[in-house]
Amino acid sequence: MAVLMCVDFPHKDIWGKEMADQMTELAQSIMKEPGCIWKFWTEDKNENIAGGVYLFDTRQNAENYLNMHSKRLEQWGYTDIRGKVFEINEQLSEICKAPLQF
Secondary structure, three states, rough: OEEEEEEEOOOOOOHHHHHHHHHHHHHHHHOOOOOOOEEEEEOOOOOOEEEEEEEEEEEEHHHHHHHHHHHHHHHHOOOOOOOEEEOOOHHHHHOOOOOOOO
């Protein structure tokens, strides 16, 4: 069963197009991770927070990615990384037009 994963962390660096230009390779590599179906990249410049919302095919793949990604972010100097994996109520999500493409 697919799961949703949310990650956020304090970020003060680059935003918008500049982030997209610099993170294209990272985005491409994320889509090669086992079980990753899609990702929304998130940013809040006013609150200095960046992160993402992901759809993974299984909880195990999501948790494996979250563990690896958290370590990678820490290596890049990020702290206060928050990550959580959620089960999806597909019936209600479909009514609300969630992009459940898997």
